[in-house]
Structures are given as structure tokens and as C-alpha cells.
Amino acid sequence: MVRSHVVLLGPQRHDPTLKDAVDSLGIRGRIAAVTAGWEEREGEDQELSAHLGGRTVNLHLYGRSEDVHQRDPELLDAIRARHDRLRKLQELYRVRLSHLMEAARELLRRESLPGYAGLIEPEVRGAIDAVKRLDDEHTQRVRETHVEFELRWKPHQREHVARHRRELQQVLDDCSALCVAGGHVAILLDRLRMFGVIDLLREQALVAWSAGAMAMAERVVVFDDRGATGEADPEVLDTGIGAVQRVVVLPHATRRLRCDDRTRIALFARRFQPSLCAALDPRMRMDFRAGEWSAPWGANALSQHGELSPVGAA
DSSP, X not given: OOOSEEEEXXXXXXXXXXXXXXXXXXXXXXEEEEOGGGGGGTTOOHHHHHHTTTOEEEOOHHHHHHHHHHHOHHHHHHHHHHHHHHHHHHHHHHHHHHHHHHHHHHHHHGGGSTTOTTTHHHHHHHHHHHHHHHHHHHHHHHHHHHHHHHHHHOGGGSHHHHHHHHHHHHHHHTEEEEEEOOSOHHHHHHHHHHHTHHHHOSSOEEEEETHHHHHHSSXXXXXXXXXXXXXXXXXXXXEOOOSSXXXXXXXXXXXXXXXXXXXXXXXXXXXXXTSEEEEEOTTOEEEEETTEEEOTTXXXXXXXXXXXXXXXXX
């Protein structure tokens, strides 16, 4: 469900700008908060509440989901089966992806070598198109898995989910905004979907950061060039909520990407075109309004030339 105005922020842990964003939107009254990505620690939101002047009310989606799991074991078994299917789909996708990405990187490296003029560009384009087709195919299979689950189990109509949704609707109706924090993106997405939280919003403002910002997009891409096991190929992990369009959200991008590797950056950007690969570092902000992106506080995007460029730059 695309929203009319969504604000995406960089990470908030050490240099928070959430209050400034909320104030800039003229938000008054209470603010609903989702911290389900923190899992068992979702209630440890004292700093968040203090930052927003004590106006927050935590929706406790993680705790609510645990309550549903205990009271509806049939639904829990179905959720586990869906998770198992998605995990296997991810494994199969990863096997195919690694070979296609290596070919695309090698061809991109040869672009600057002598003797390939007039020959290499169609090969590069074909290799990247192959990766894009795989990404699209995997995204569609993941989407179908979620749709099949919703059609078969109709979770929003089940007694205990429906009860929590009624309670959440009452809370949200008394709030002027919804803020979605980060944490474990898969856990966060699962809880947002279980209760259809974004669909319960009316005209409230929506502000998200870190994994919360990732979840608002049409699909979630995980990435880490500096992990314990070394460089890893960016992967489409899941479909997102779809509150915003045409963006791949990359929190802590300059810390987690090898920004000095122009080949990797260029491939990342070209692979996901026409979506904007937004490098949302601390103190950065992007607004999605009326179908268009802007960066009132500044934000960078990965460019097809292998650089980080300000959003809006050619």
C-alpha cells in the first residue's frame, strides 16, 4: 500500500534525528512506535520515548505475535512451514546468483581494458540483465508464497489476530504518526504483515529508519561487503510492505559497502535500476511524496558509474 508521504531516515542509534523529522512534519499528539525488530527487547524503548518527549505508545507487535503463536498453534505451524519454504527458496536463489554475479563483475572489470571497445558493452548489459531476471523471478516466487499463505490461512480473520488488530486500530486512531524502528528486518516484516499495521493507518505520518526503512520498500535487499565471511553478493531477501516505490534502502551504506570498489558499486546500481539505491547513512533523510523522491537533509545514491552521488544528481 503506497502512502502519500513517507519519511525514511538514516540510523538513529548514535546520532538521532527522528525528533527533528517529526517536528518538521508538524506532528502533534501521540506517536505510535513499532520496535518489533528488536525482538524480545522491543519494550526497551525508553531512549526512543524520551527523544520524542514521552509521546510514544509502543504497539508491541513482537509480544502480540508471541501471544498469537501461543493461542493459535495451527497458524504457528503454517507460519513455520512458510518460513521453511522461504528459506529453501533463498538457498536455491543464492546458488544461481553467485555464478551470474561473478560473470557480471568480470565483464565489468574488462570494460576499461584495451581491445574490447565495441564488444564489451552488449556482454555487460546481457550479464546484468540475467541477474535482474533472476532477482525478479525470485521476488515473484517469494510474493506468491506470501499470497498463497494469505489466501489459505486468512490470518487477519483468525480470532486472536483479529482481536489484536482491533486493539491496534484503536491505538493508531489516537495517534498522529507511526514510527518504525530497525533491528532484525525479517522479524520486523513478519510482524508488520501478521497484523497489517500499515493498512490500519488513515492519514497519519509514517517515519521509518534502518531496517524499518528497508521494510517500507517494495523489496528488501540485504548486503554486506565487510562481513565476518568476507564479501557477499547483495540478495533480494523478501518483498517489502510497499509503502514507497522505486527504492532499494541501504542503511549504514558507507560502513557496510566497499565504496572504493567502483565495479561492485556500479553493478549494484545497474542491477536494481530503475530503482534508486539509497545509501542512508546517519543524519540522512529521504521523503517520498506524491510519487516522487526528495532529500531535504541530503542523501546519497549508488550510481552506475561506481560512485555515491547526491540524490537528485545526474
